[in-house]
Each structure stands twice: as structure tokens, then as C-alpha cells.
Amino acid sequence: MDLSTKYLGLTLQNPLVAAASPLSEDLDKIRQLEDAGASAVVMESLFEEQIDVDSFELDRHLSGGAESFAEALSYFPDLSSYNTGPDGYLEQIAKAKAAVKIPIIASLNGVSSGGWIRYAKKMEQAGADALELNIYTIPTDPALTSELVEQAYVTLVSDVASGLGIPVAVKLAPYFTNLANLSRRLDLAGAKGLVLFNRFYQPDFDLEALEVLPSLKLSTQYELLLRLHWVAILSGRVQTDFAITGGVHTAQDVLKSMMAGAQVVEIASAILKNGIGYLKTIENDLIAWMVEHEYESIQQMQGSMSQRSVANPNAFLRANYIKVLSSYALKA
Numbered sequence: 001m002d003l004s005t006k007y008l009g010l011t012l013q014n015p016l017v018a019a020a021s022p023l024s025e026d027l028d029k030i031r032q033l034e035d036a037g038a039s040a041v042v043m044e045s046l047f048e049e050q051i052d053v054d055s056f057e058l059d060r061h062l063s064g065g066a067e068s069f070a071e072a073l074s075y076f077p078d079l080s081s082y083n084t085g086p087d088g089y090l091e092q093i094a095k096a097k098a099a100v101k102i103p104i105i106a107s108l109n110g111v112s113s114g115g116w117i118r119y120a121k122k123m124e125q126a127g128a129d130a131l132e133l134n135i136y137t138i139p140t141d142p143a144l145t146s147e148l149v150e151q152a153y154v155t156l157v158s159d160v161a162s163g164l165g166i167p168v169a170v171k172l173a174p175y176f177t178n179l180a181n182l183s184r185r186l187d188l189a190g191a192k193g194l195v196l197f198n199r200f201y202q203p204d205f206d207l208e209a210l211e212v213l214p215s216l217k218l219s220t221q222y223e224l225l226l227r228l229h230w231v232a233i234l235s236g237r238v239q240t241d242f243a244i245t246g247g248v249h250t251a252q253d254v255l256k257s258m259m260a261g262a263q264v265v266e267i268a269s270a271i272l273k274n275g276i277g278y279l280k281t282i283e284n285d286l287i288a289w290m291v292e293h294e295y296e297s298i299q300q301m302q303g304s305m306s307q308r309s310v311a312n313p314n315a316f317l318r319a320n321y322i323k324v325l326s327s328y329a330l331k332a
């Protein structure tokens with residue numbers, strides 16, 4: 001059975017990539033991920049705010065947020081004890097590369113085109129096979145137009161990718177007016193892959209303490225549907241590779257992701273919940289399904305359920321929407 005796939009120019013033994021999570025902080029866990037069948041590991045992110053508070057300050061001043069900067073910084077948790085810090089992160093890349101044969105994908109998490117992006121080059125020099133750039137930002141300024149927000153994404157991706165020899169994938173949230181257009185612009189700016197999607201962490205309220213509670217809940221399979229939907233729309237229309245992350249818990253989820261048009265899936269919650277060995281279960285189930293359904297390779301199924309052959313996807317999606325609503329039968 002040929003499970004191999006090509007992602008960011010790398011040939012991977014299967015589409016099961018370990019998503020960015022605290023598992024990559026520990027070399028033993030990285031080795032266990034390789035033994036359990038992970039074809040690559042994405043490291044936990046290094047944050048822009050961790051790298052260079054000075055450049056962060058400068059960027060915020062330049063982008064007009066000077067008066068609120070001190071207040072903004074006070075929101076950030078103390079990052080000194082979070083993962084290994086900037087220097088430790090580079091060492092961890094080098095150690096991980098020495099410990100396993102599978103590709104190691106470094107992860108940078110930031111929003112502004114500042115001095116911090118020089119770390120991308122350092123990550124490459126430390127041995128990273130690729131870089132995942134996670135752009136996590138929630139625009140809240142009513143005066144900020146979507147055009148400006150998207151231009152900032154494009155500029156950041158171009159700034160990061162232009163100086164690098166290794167491929168860059170961009171991890172995004174789903175909330176854009178026209179994701180298809182932004183995806184194409186990110187492709188032209190140098191992104192070799194799109195990682196869909198960031199989960200939107202929504203804090204809850206504690207009604208007794210009247211406090212905002214940050215809460216990280218692991219994903220459910222339901223979250224996969226949004227990802228399948230978008231990869232099916234974009235694959236073939238945008239030239240980048242696609243990674244689906246969010247809600248991949250079983251071999252069936254992997255199969256659906258491949259058929260939508262993804263090259264890999266990036267899994268965190270299912271591994272954190274069931275243990276690293278669970279990746280082997282997913283791989284075995286994947287093979288069993290493919291044998292039963294007479295598939296010989298993963299590449300054979302990639303994109304088979306995408307909408308690349310639909311001439312007018314907009315009309316197609318609207319028709320489906322009407323069909324879904326009208327298919328609901330009220331109980332008597």
C-alpha cells in the first residue's frame with residue numbers, strides 16, 4: 001500500500017503529520033511520534049512576542065497603537081517559562097533533527113512584519129525542513145478595512161518567504177470575506193502550503209467571579225467539516241498544497257481530507273487524548289479501508305471529492321445550501 005504524499009516539496013511516508021503542540025517540547029515524544037508513524041512533526045510555535053519585545057514595541061508604535069502599547073503588553077502571559085524560549089527553540093530544532101529521520105517543521109506565530117521574522121532564517125539554519133507561519137490575529141478596530149488586514153498577511157508572508165531556502169506554509173483562520181482570493185495572494189507572495197484552519201479560541205465567562213476564563217478544549221470531529229468544505233473549494237483553484245488541521249480524529253477523517261484535496265492532515269487533539277500510539281491505529285485503519293475499497297495509493301484519491309471540476313462553485317454551493325435547508329423535515 002502506497003501511503004506516501006508530497007507536501008511542501010517533501011516526500012512524506014504518509015499523510016499523518018503531528019500538529020504543533022507541546023509534544024514537540026520533548027525529544028522522547030518526538031521519537032515516539034516517529035515510531036508511531038508520524039511522517040513529520042510540526043513544532044510548537046515560537047511567538048513574535050517572545051522573540052523581541054523591542055521590535056514588537058517598535059512595530060506597534062509604527063502601526064499607530066503607541067498609546068495603548070503598554071496596556072497591550074500587560075495582557076500577555078509571562079512567556080519566559082513557555083516552551084524553550086527563542087534560543088532554546090533553535091537548539092530544540094537541531095536536537096530533533098538529530099533524533100529522528102522524519103522532517104521537522106518549525107513554527108513561528110506572529111502578525112507584524114518586524115525584526116522578529118529574522119528568526120525564520122535562524123530556524124532554517126538550525127535544520128528545520130520547512131516553516132509553518134501561524135498568523136493568529138483578530139482585528140477589532142472598526143476603522144481597519146479588510147483590504148488592509150489582508151495586505152498585512154500578504155506582506156508578512158512575502159517578507160518571511162523571500163529570505164528563506166526552505167518552504168513556508170501559512171496557518172490561517174477561516175474568517176475572511178473571500179478566502180479564495182486571499183489564498184491566491186498568499187500563493188503569489190511565496191506560500192507553498194496553506195494549513196486550514198487555526199481553531200478560534202473563545203474564552204468563556206465565569207458568572208460568579210465575573211471573570212473571563214481562557215479555556216482550551218480539544219477538538220471534536222465536527223470541526224473537520226469546515227476544513228473539508230474549504231479545501232474542497234480551494235484545491236485545484238489555488239496552486240499551494242493544503243494541510244487540514246482541526247477535527248481529524250480517525251482514519252475516515254484522514255480519507256475525507258485526502259479526497260477533499262489535502263496533501264496531509266495535522267493532528268493534535270486525537271494524539272493528546274488517546275496517546276501517541278493512537279497514530280498507529282489511524283494508519284492501520286487507513287490501510288484496512290484502502291484494501292477493502294481497492295485503493296492502491298493515497299495520491300490516487302487526493303482531490304477526488306474536490307470541487308475543481310465544478311464550473312461555478314458559488315452557484316453549486318448556493319444550490320446545495322438551498323437543498324440542505326429544504327431537506328429538513330419537521331416532525332409531525
Ligand SMILES: Cc1cc2nc3c(=O)[nH]c(=O)nc-3n(C[C@H](O)[C@H](O)[C@H](O)COP(=O)(O)O)c2cc1C
Nearest residue numbers: 019020021044045134219245246247248267268269
Ligand atoms: C495544547 C495545544 C497546544 C497547541 N499549540 C500550538 C502552537 O504552539 N502553534 C500552533 O500553530 N498550533 C497549536 N495548537 C493547534 C494545533 O496545532 C492544531 O492545529 C489544532 O489543535 C487543531 O487540530 P486538532 O483538531 O487535531 O487538535 C495547539 C493545540 C493544542 C491542543
